[in-house]
Amino acid sequence: MARIARVVPEVSLDRAFDYDIPDALSAEVTLGAKVRIPFGSREIIGYVVEFPSDPSARKLKPILEVLSKTAFLPPILIELAQWMAQYYCAPLTTALMSVLPKAVRRADATFKQRLWVEPLTATLPEEAIAALKKTPAQRKAWDHLQQNGPGWLADLTEICGPAAWRGLAERNLISIESRTQDRDPFLHTPVSESVPHESNTEQIAALKIISEEIAAEKPRVVLLHGVTGSGKTEVYLKAIAQVLALGKSALVLVPEIALTPQTVEHFRARFIGQKVGVAVLHSHLSSGERHDQWQHIRSGRARIVIGARSAVFAPLDNLGIIVVDEEHEHSYKQEESPHYHARDVAVMRGHLERVTVVLGSATPSLESYHHAKEGKYRLVELLQRVEEVQMPVTHILDIRPAKKGDPPILVAPRLIEAIQTRIDRHEQSIIFLNRRGYASSLQCPQCGYVEMCPNCSVALTFHRRAERLRCHLCDFASGVPHACPQCGFAPYKYAGSGTEKVEHALVDAFPNARIARMDSDNMRGKDAYAKTLGEFAEGKIDLLVGTQMIAKGLHFPRVTCVGVINADLALQIPDFRASERVFQLLMQVSGRSGRGQVRGEVFVQTRVPFHPSIQFARHHDYTGFAEQELDFRRSLHYPPYERFVLVTAKGRNEEKTLYVITQLAKEMERLDLPETEITGPAPAPIARIEERYRFQLFLRTRRIMAVTPKLRPLFMDRAWPDDIRLTIDVDPVNLL
Ligand code: ADP
Ligand code: ZN
Numbered sequence: 001m002a003r004i005a006r007v008v009p010e011v012s013l014d015r016a017f018d019y020d021i022p023d024a025l026s027a028e029v030t031l032g033a034k035v036r037i038p039f040g041s042r043e044i045i046g047y048v049v050e051f052p053s054d055p056s057a058r059k060l061k062p063i064l065e066v067l068s069k070t071a072f073l074p075p076i077l078i079e080l081a082q083w084m085a086q087y088y089c090a091p092l093t094t095a096l097m098s099v100l101p102k103a104v105r106r107a108d109a110t111f112k113q114r115l116w117v118e119p120l121t122a123t124l125p126e127e128a129i130a131a132l133k134k135t136p137a138q139r140k141a142w143d144h145l146q147q148n149g150p151g152w153l154a155d156l157t158e159i160c161g162p163a164a165w166r167g168l169a170e171r172n173l174i175s176i177e178s179r180t181q182d183r184d185p186f187l188h189t190p191v192s193e194s195v196p197h198e199s200n201t202e203q204i205a206a207l208k209i210i211s212e213e214i215a216a217e218k219p220r221v222v223l224l225h226g227v228t229g230s231g232k233t234e235v236y237l238k239a240i241a242q243v244l245a246l247g248k249s250a251l252v253l254v255p256e257i258a259l260t261p262q263t264v265e266h267f268r269a270r271f272i273g274q275k276v277g278v279a280v281l282h283s284h285l286s287s288g289e290r291h292d293q294w295q296h297i298r299s300g301r302a303r304i305v306i307g308a309r310s311a312v313f314a315p316l317d318n319l320g321i322i323v324v325d326e327e328h329e330h331s332y333k334q335e336e337s338p339h340y341h342a343r344d345v346a347v348m349r350g351h352l353e354r355v356t357v358v359l360g361s362a363t364p365s366l367e368s369y370h371h372a373k374e375g376k377y378r379l380v381e382l383l384q385r386v387e388e389v390q391m392p393v394t395h396i397l398d399i400r401p402a403k404k405g406d407p408p409i410l411v412a413p414r415l416i417e418a419i420q421t422r423i424d425r426h427e428q429s430i431i432f433l434n435r436r437g438y439a440s441s442l443q444c445p446q447c448g449y450v451e452m453c454p455n456c457s458v459a460l461t462f463h464r465r466a467e468r469l470r471c472h473l474c475d476f477a478s479g480v481p482h483a484c485p486q487c488g489f490a491p492y493k494y495a496g497s498g499t500e501k502v503e504h505a506l507v508d509a510f511p512n513a514r515i516a517r518m519d520s521d522n523m524r525g526k527d528a529y530a531k532t533l534g535e536f537a538e539g540k541i542d543l544l545v546g547t548q549m550i551a552k553g554l555h556f557p558r559v560t561c562v563g564v565i566n567a568d569l570a571l572q573i574p575d576f577r578a579s580e581r582v583f584q585l586l587m588q589v590s591g592r593s594g595r596g597q598v599r600g601e602v603f604v605q606t607r608v609p610f611h612p613s614i615q616f617a618r619h620h621d622y623t624g625f626a627e628q629e630l631d632f633r634r635s636l637h638y639p640p641y642e643r644f645v646l647v648t649a650k651g652r653n654e655e656k657t658l659y660v661i662t663q664l665a666k667e668m669e670r671l672d673l674p675e676t677e678i679t680g681p682a683p684a685p686i687a688r689i690e691e692r693y694r695f696q697l698f699l700r701t702r703r704i705m706a707v708t709p710k711l712r713p714l715f716m717d718r719a720w721p722d723d724i725r726l727t728i729d730v731d732p733v734n735l736l
Contacts, residue, residue, distance in 0.1 A: 003020065003021055004018050004019070004020065004021065004051065004052055004053075004060065005018070005019050005021050005029055005035070005048045005050075005051060005063060006018050006019075006048070006049055006050035006051070006052050007019050007035060007037055007046040007047065007048055007049070007063070008046055008047050008049050008092055008093055008096050009037065009039055009044055009045070009046040009093070010044055010045045010046060010047075010093065010097070010105075011039070011044065011093065015092070016049055016050070016092065017037075017039075017046075018052065018060055019035075019037055019060055019061055019062060019063045020060040020061065020062045020063070021062070021063055022062050022063065025063055025065075025066055028066040029048060029063060029066055030048070031048055031049070031050075031051070031073075031075045031078065032047065032048060032049075032068075032072050032073035032074060032075055032077070032078055033047070033048045033066055033067075033068050033072055034046075034047055034066070034067040034068040034072045035047070035048060035063045035064070035065065035066050035067060036063070036064045036065040036066075036067060037061070037063055037064060038061045038062075038064065043064060045067065045105075047072065047073060047078075047096060047100075049078050049082070049092075049096075072100075073096075073099065073100060073315070074298075074315050074317065076349070076352055076353055077099050077100075077313055077315060078096070078099075079352055080099065080313070080345065080348065080349055080352060081095040081096045081098075081099045082095070083348055083352075084098075084099075084338050084340055084345065085338065086708065086709060086712070087705075087708055087730060088337075088338040088339050088340055088708075088728075088730050089708050089711055089712045089715055089716075089728045089730060090337045090338030090339070091337075091716060094337050094338055095338050098310065098313070098334070098338060098340070099313045100313075101281075101290055101294060101310065102287075103287040103288070103290035103291040103294065104290075104291055104294050104295070106287075110291075111180040111181075111182075111291075111292060111295070112180065112181045112288060112292075113178050113179065113180060113181070114152050114153070114154060114178070114179060114181045115152065115153035115154070115176050115177065115178060115179075116150065116151075116152060116153070116176070116177055116178070116179040117145065117150055117151055117152070117153050117156055117165060117174055117175070117176050118150040118174060118175050118177075119142075119145050119146070119150070119173065119174050120172060120173060120174055120175055121173060124142070124173070128171060128173060131171065135164070135167060137160050137161065137163070137164040137167075138160075138164045138167045138168050138171075140159075140160055140164070141156070141159065141160040141164040141165055141168055142168060142173065142174075144156070144159050144160065145174065152181065153165060153176060182292055184289070184292070191265050191268045191269040191272060192269065192272075193269060193270075193272050193273045194266075194269040194270050196234070196237065196238065196241075196270070197231070197234050197386075199231075199234065199235075199238065200231070200384075200386060202230070202381075202382045202383065202384060203231055203234060203235055203238075203382065205380070206224060206226075206235050206380045206382060207235060207238055207239060209222060209378055209380050210222055210224075210235070210239045210321075210356065210358060210380070211239070211242060213356035213378065214239065214242060214243060214246075214320065214321060214355075214356055216356070217354075218354065219350070219354060219355060219356035220356065220376075220377060220378050221347055221350065221356065221357045221358075221359060221371070221376070221377040221378070222356060222357070222358045222359070222377065222378045222379075222380055223327075223359050223364055223368050223369070223371070223372040223377045223378065223379050223380065224358055224359065224360040224361075224380050224381075224382070225361065225362070225364050225369075225372075225379065225380070225381045225382070225622065226360065226361075226362060226381065226382030226383075227362050227382065227383060227384070227385060227391065227591075227620065227622075228362045228385070228587065228588070228590070228591025228592075228595075229385040229386065229389055229555075229591060229595050230362075230382035230383070230384060230385055230386060231382065231385075231386040232325070232360045232382065233266065233325075234386075235358075235360075235382075236252065236323045236325070236358065236360065237266075237267070237270050239321055239323070239358065240252070240271075240304065240321060240323070241270075241271075243320030243321045244271070244274060244276055244303065244304075244320075246320055247318070248303075248318050248319060248320025248321075249300075249303040249304065249305075249316045249317065249318055249319055249320060250303070250304050250305070250316075250319070250320060250321050250322075250323070251305050251307075251311065251312070251314055251316055251319060251321070251322045251323070251346075252267070252304070252305065252306045252307075252322075252323045252325065253306075253307060253308070253309070253311055253312055253322070253323065253324045253325065253332070253342060253343075253346060254306065254307075254308065254325045254326065255308065255325075255326050255329040255331045255332065256282060256283060256308040256309065256331055257331065258325070258326060259280070259282050259306070259307070259308050260529070260530070260533065261530050262533070262555070263306070264278070264280055264306055267304060267306055271304060276302075276303040276304060277296060277301050277302035277303055277304070278302060278304045278305075278306065279293045279296050279297050279302035279304070279305045279306075279307075279314075280293060280305070280306050280307060281293055281294070281305060281306075281307030281308070281310065281311040281314060282307055282308045282311075283308065294314075294315065297314050297315055297316055298315045300317055303316070308331075309331065309332055309334060309342040310334075310342070312342045312345045312346050312349065313345075319349075319353050319355050320355055321355055321356055321357075321358065322346050322349065322350050322355060322356075322357045322358070323357075323358045323360065324342070324343050324346050324357065324358070324359045324360065325360045325361075326360070326361055327343050327359035327360060327361045327364065327365060327368060328361045328363055328364055328365040328368070328584055330581075330733045330734070333731075333732075333733045333734070335734065337727065339727075339728075339729040339730065339732070341731060341733070343359065343365075343368075344731070347359075359377070362587055362588065362591060362622070363583065363584040363587045363588070363622055364622075364626075365580075366580060366626060366629060366630055366633065366639075366640060367639060367640040369626050369630070370630060370640040371640075373630075385595075389594065389595060389596070389597075390594065390599050391590075391594075391620050392562070392590055392593040392594040392599065392600030392601055392602045393599065393600070393601050393602070394586075394590055394601075394602040394603075394604060394617065394618040394619075394620075395414070395601065395602065395603050395604070396604050396606060396609045396614060396615075396618055397412040397414055397415060397603055397604065397605045397606070398606065398607070398609045399412055399566075399605045399606065399607060400446065400447060400448055400607050401446065404446060404487075404489065408445055409605075410502050410505045410565075411502060411505050411506065411509070411563075411565070411605075412603070412605055414603065415563045415603045415605070416509050418561050418563070418601060418603060419431075419506075419509075419510065419513075419543060419561060419563070420510070421561075422542070422560060422561045423510065423512075423513050423542050423543075426539070427558055427559070427560045427561070427598065428536070428539070428541070428542060428543070428544070428556065428558045428559045428560070428561075429542065429543050429544070429559065429560075429561040429562070429563065430543075430544045430545075430546075430559055430561075430562050430563070430589075430592050430593075431506065431543065431544070431545045431546075431562075431563045431565065432546070432547075432562065432563065432564045432565065432589045433502060433503070433545060433546065433547060433565050442460075442462050442469070442480075442572075443568060443572055443607065444484040444486065444487060444489050444607075445489070445607075446484060446487050446489035447484060447486050447487035447489065447607065448568060448606070448607025448608045449484055449485065449486035449487065450568075450571065450572055450608075451469055451478075451481075451485070453471035453473065453474065453476050454476065455471065455473075455474045455476055456471050456473040456474050456476070456576070456636065457576070457632075457636065458471060458473060458574050458575060458576050458578065459571070459572050459573065459574045459578065460476075460478070460574065461574045461685040462480065463683065463687055467479070467480055468480065470682070470683070471574070472574060472682055472683075472684065472685045472696065472698075472735070473576070473679070473698060473735075474679060475679060475680065475682045502565050503517065503545060506543070506545060510542075510543065513542040513543050514540065514541050514542045514543070515541070515542065515543045515544075515545060516532050516535070516536065516541045516543070516544055516545070517544075517545045517546060518532055518544060518545070518546035518547070532544075536556060537556060539558060555595055556592070556595065557595050557596030557597075558596060559592055559593055559594070559595065559596075559600070560593060560594055560596075560598045560599070560600045560601065561593065561600065561601050561602075561603070562589055562590055562592050562593040562600065562601075562602045562603070563602075563603045563604075563605070564585075564586065564589055564602070564603065564604045564605060565605055566605055566606070567582060567585075567586060567604050567605065567606045567614060568606055568607055568608055568611075570582045570585060571608070571611065571613070573736075574685050574735070574736070575734075575735045575736070576633070576636070576638050576735075577733070579611075579612065579613045579629060580613075580629060582611075582613040582614070582617075583613040583616060583617050583625050583629075586602075586604060586613070586614065586617035586618075587617055587620070587622070589602070590602040590617070590620075604617075604618070612625070612628060613625070616628075637700060639731070641702075642700045642701060642702050643700070643701050643702075643704040643730070643731060644698065644699065644700055644731065644732055645698075645699040645701070645704075645707070645708070645711070645728065645729065645730050645731075645732075646696060646697075646698060646699075646728075646729045646732040646735060647661070647664065647696065647697040647698075647699070647726065647727070647728050647729075648684060648694055648695070648696050648697075648726070648727045648729070649661035649664070649681075649694070649695050649696075649724055649725070649726050650689075650692040650693065650694050650724070650725045650727075651692060651693060651721075651723055651724040651725065652691055652692055652693070652723065653693075653723070654693040656721070656723070656724065657692075657693045657694075657695055657724055658681060658693075658695055660720060660721060660724045660726070661680075661681040661695045661696075661697060661726075662681055664697065664714065664720075664726065665678060665680065665681055665697055667714055668697070668699075668711070668714070671710050671711070671714075673699070673701065673703075673706075673707050673710060673711075674701075674703045674706050674707070675701055675702040675703045676699055676700065676701040676702075676703065676707055677699070677700045677701070678697060678698070678699050679697070679698045679700075680695070680696055680697040680698050681695045681696065681697050682695065682696060683695055683696075684696045684736065685735065685736045686736045692725075704730070704731075708730060711728065715728055
């Protein structure tokens with residue numbers, strides 16, 4: 001029997017502390033248990049993570065109380081948190097806290113208890129009938145209960161006052177008892193059972209491979225590359241059905257933006273007959289709903305979990321499969337400590353639990369594709385759309401003005417014409433308006449030229465204050481040319497993309513069309529989003545205009561025209577993944593077109609019509625794009641061939657911030673990191689945000705597993721000045 005428990009306290013330290021387990025508590029102190037402990041002069045909460053055989057100190061304080069009746073965190077999640085703390089250089093507490101949601105950790109986190117009213121008899125006894133004649137309010141209350149069935153007292157007192165109900169209870173005609181009220185996010189969205197589609201040949205082949213991995217002793221990751229509309233979801237659903245039949249559970253991750261009611265209903269409808277319980281975890285849940293969903297998962301009541309990033313930590317027992325849909329999505333990366341990537345955590349969790357992980361995408365990340373090509377993952381491809389639906393025809397529209405001095409083209413005449421045809425034919429269009437990706441890039445409005453770093457092939461960043469163009473990967477810098485180096489256009493500085501102007505132009509062009517706009521500004525509540533999508537699905541809207549919010553995963557068979565207003569914006573982001581992002585985006589948006597019987601068309605407006613990302617997307621050629629891009633990444637030592645670590649210092653005082661990160665850089669040099677190159681410090685591409693100056697250090701390494709443990713002590717429990725914030729991001733996706 002263990003005598004000592006190692007406990008991680010809920011304070012922001014990278015340490016666990018040992019406590020003595022009193023005899024009286026020995027049965028309750030399990031791995032993952034939530035306990036009350038003395039800590040300095042206070043008493044705080046902590047979580048048991050280990051049972052060491054040797055104490056770390058001579059005299060240990062005792063655990064005071066166990067606050068969780070059963071093991072609170074499944075041991076596997078403790079292991080996952082420990083790995084995450086190591087790999088992402090985060091304090092163990094921070095890692096544990098992200099595994100365990102706040103809604104569950106809170107001191108007052110419980111199920112909601114409310115008073116429930118139920119009749120105790122089916123018919124009124126004689127004497128009660130007589131008595132109720134004298135109390136009409138009680139009679140009314142009784143009749144209501146007879147007609148409408150049992151209910152919550154709080155709702156019933158709106159029908160008759162509380163005295164009437166109390167009166168009925170005193171006569172022993174009804175019971176009023178405290179009960180758990182489930183805060184059910186699906187309360188108002190009933191679904192009816194759906195039947196599986198009969199799989200086509202490609203789906204059968206994909207399922208065969210996934211089944212092999214489900215049954216394998218040491219399962220591998222399966223990369224499911226399936227073009228848009230190829231029926232990936234159907235493959236997930238069937239794989240999950242297999243896992244459920246084995247008595248196991250399933251975890252499905254989707255990007256937050258794709259976690260629409262449509263998606264969730266799909267899963268609920270398929271499994272509602274099997275009574276296995278589907279839980280959701282996402283950011284729109286109330287704290288109470290989140291608590292209840294988590295507890296249902298923990299208790300085994302829900303055996304399928306669908307959720308966004310943090311759902312990778314769902315406390316499912318007896319896991320049988322993990323699905324990561326749209327695995328290439330950047331929203332899987334958490335932008336605060338621990339800076340984890342949910343796809344990579346999912347792969348790790350699959351490894352620890354020995355379950356297969358299915359990564360699905362129409363445009364797999366180059367990291368995953370590389371693993372598949374190296375044989376580390378199994379690659380499965382769905383290259384045809386289901387039911388012989390054809391891929392759309394993509395037209396590239398060059399919007400450079402024909403002559404110098406001509407006004408910029410907002411919406412090309414061909415696109416206007418195409419939308420008009422759809423309106424006439426009662427088909428639908430989606431116009432994709434990407435916001436300016438990045439505030440400090442320069443593209444010549446005349447010829448489309450963007451100045452690139454001669455060493456790194458990323459767009460140079462325009463630092464307005466210093467009037468310099470600079471590369472934040474290698475620190476190359478130059479002055480800003482007065483005129484465009486390619487075409488000589490004088491007012492070279494980019495004058496804004498005019499997204500609002502585009503919107504107005506569309507409204508002006510189609511005065512009689514029903515147009516709806518969708519972006520994060522006007523779609524605050526989840527209801528607004530669902531409502532607009534619902535109207536669009538019913539055909540009440542002709543033209544849907546929006547940001548990336550509408551690019552992902554939606555399925556509307558009547559959409560036959562998709563327009564992209566400016567494909568170049570994302571190319572100007574000073575990031576080595578810019579080409580990949582543009583390619584993915586174009587493939588995703590074009591995936592919205594022609595999912596029904598009529599072949600779709602896609603119109604892409606650009607000033608760089610021959611850019612490889614645009615050309616490969618036009619031919620729906622993922623493999624061609626991936627091969628070329630991987631060659632390029634290899635030659636420049638970019639991920640997936642080498643790994644990046646990005647260190648950022650932020651502070652109000654510019655000199656001090658630079659000084660601190662310079663010191664940090666010196667200490668790093670002294671660590672003698674194997675096969676690692678450190679560049680910087682240099683100003684971040686966005687050099688200042690909210691009055692804070694930002695400087696970066698870049699590490700490139702071939703030996704990430706050897707490097708992060710060495711870096712970790714520099715960031716943990718170290719006294720850097722309070723007013724400078726240091727962050728470390730391993731495998732960063734946002735380099736700004
Ligand atoms: P993806 O996720 O690959 O873009 P979906 O899974 O959304 O594609 O499938 C597109 C549509 O095709 C959905 O409406 C789906 O119900 C339907 N579908 C999937 N598999 C089949 C099949 N084997 N036969 C007929 N329809 C199918
Ligand atoms: Zn460079």
